[in-house]
Amino acid sequence: MTFKFNNVFVNNTSTVTGPYEKEGPLGNKFDKSYDDLYNGEKSWEKAEVKLLEESIDILLNKSNKKKEDIDVIIAGDLLNQISASCYGSAKFKVPFLGIYSACSTSTEGILLGASLIDAGRVKNAIVSVSSHNMASEKQFRNPTEYGAPKPRTATFTTTGGASILLSNTKSKVKVESATIGKICNMDQKDPNNMGAAMAVAAADTIYTHLKDNKRDINYYDLIITGDLGVYGKEILKEYMMSEYGLELSTNYNDSGTMIYDVESQPEVLAGGSGPLCSPLVNYSYTIPLLEKGVLNRVLIVATGALFSPTFVFQKEPILSISHAVSLESVK
Amino acid sequence: MEKKDYKKIVDKYKAKETRVQNALVAFLIGGFIGIIAEFLIQIYSYYFNISTQDASVFMIVTLIFVATLCTALGFFDKWVNFARCGLIIPITGFAHSMMSAGMEYKKEGPVYGIGSNIFKLAGSVILYGVVSAWIFGMIRFLLFGGV
Structure with missing residues (x-):
């Protein structure tokens, strides 16, 4: 949608x-x-x-x-x-x-x-x-x-x-389109590896968004996922390639790996997460670049693990969802 | 894609845990705590002129006190993160689990906070400790006549 x-x-x-x-x-x-x-x-x-x-x-x-x-x-x-x-x-x-x-x-x-x-x-x-x-x-x-x-x-x-x-008053950045994601289930049960649970939802939403808008993956200057982390990012790249034949290359990044320095802040492990992770990076980094015109088209794909400790203890998988918003620089 | 194929991709990008190193650190630090405990028993039984059995109770109380104090001062969690089972398996881990839960739920008051949450982590240890003590006690009683 x-x-x-x-x-x-x-x-x-x-x-x-x-x-x-x-x-x-x-x-x-x-x-x-x-x-x-x-x-x-x-x-x-x-x-x-x-x-x-x-x-x-x-x-x-x-x-x-x-x-x-x-x-x-x-x-x-x-x-x-x-x-x-x-x-x-x-x-x-x-x-x-x-x-x-x-x-x-x-x-x-x-x-x-x-x-x-x-x-x-x-x-x-x-x-x-x-x-x-x-x-x-x-x-x-x-x-x-x-x-x-x-x-x-x-x-x-x-x-x-x-x-x-x-x-509704004109500014330098326009909200161009949005895609409502579907709930995905790949039978992931490890709450310490949420990137794995969410990568499938991100892939599904990116694919749907590009297909619905009849766009190529290179249409966007930057596709930025929410909080997949170091390992989730790699899972998404490989899954995207083998399932949809789409290559996420230099125009792809993940907020979770951008918000912290994984090398010098070892306590963050695979990177940042939480509902705040994606907006922190996008509001402080991506949107200013759109305002300056350095980036023209950005697809924000925030990713959510619908994790419930109760259901995981009851042996149910971790569901995931992802919604995408496309932002454009206004000339 | 099938779920099992997805699992293959996930497994491929799973981080390698440094298990050997973790085990070695835990062994050394856990062993070091054992040395401290033995040292305390010797000191107590020598200076207070009490039996080794009484001295071990004193030793346990001392370790519990030190561990809870370190938790309260806020740095025991960092040690646990490094030493892992080296600090969790000894009595220090048990004390730490209760103290950290107590501190966390202090804001919700003495009854609905501390009272109902202090055994959040330690509850399982106590329950299954008692259950296994009963099972092994029965085995000992049936096989060796309780000697």
Whole structure:
């Protein structure tokens, strides 16, 4: 399912991160970074709420908008009942839509917001996502102080909040089209190798997007997946080749391998993950390049492992999904 | 593509774990803790003039105290990450698992937080420890008459 948008533009973006992202290769490109994972709050969950809230505050500031100008906030995160999004958006008193699509929440939000704008229902929509390394460790794995050793295929949840303001007023970057992904199942059961579970969803969405739009893989200057990590990236390349005969070469990269320096930050193992991973890289690196005209066409393919500890303990596989959004530089 | 063919691709790009190195580190550090424990038993039984059996209880309490203190100060998790089973298998790992769970759920209060979560990791160890103690106790009783 792919659709095109005519009058949806990226007005502005904002990023707030934790210390590990600050030490990474994109460290100086974020709007704000904290040195402490608590960022002045009393618990991991409250810290995540604050990060999301702050990203919206910064976004409103940067784009000279008041909260009254915003018609809808669409937000999602990893915590149970997407609570970081709910608590973080509460103070703005703006119509709110909570969404969940694991680590592909950001593109799901953008495609929903863009659809509302394109249909003329709203003028300005904010899409926010957040994740917190410690809050997700606590919820999905072991107590944070336990520090259970993990295999190298495991990924490291990014910490922070990111928001994007979509609008119907013209700007330098256009939301051109979007593809809604399908839920994929390749019988992957290892929660420490999510890249393997998600690669198939990314491949399916990229293929569908190119086919629906009748485009060649080289049409895009950059195809950027969400959080496959070092190993997932290789799996995607090989699967893409053998299943669809498409070669992901120099115009392909993965946010999970870009947000951290895998060599000098060994604690991140195979790379970054979480709903924040893809927007952090795209809002701080890809969109500025589109604005400058260095890149002209970019396909953002955020990837989500629909991982439930309960179902995995009950021997069910990890499902995955991926939504794609195509952005274009406006001349 | 069939699921089994996909699995082949996944297996091809699986990271090689340094198992031999991990095992060696765990063996050395676990062994080192054993040496410290034996040393403590000797010290306690010599200076406090108590039996070796009583001294081993003192030794266990000491190790538990040191491990929980290190967890509370926030660096035991980094050691566990390096030493792995070398610190998890001895009593230090048990103490660490309870302390880390207790610290993590402190924010949710004494009952719904610490109370209901402190055995989150240690619960399995206690349950199956008791069950296996019963099984081996029965075997000993039936085969050797409880000697």
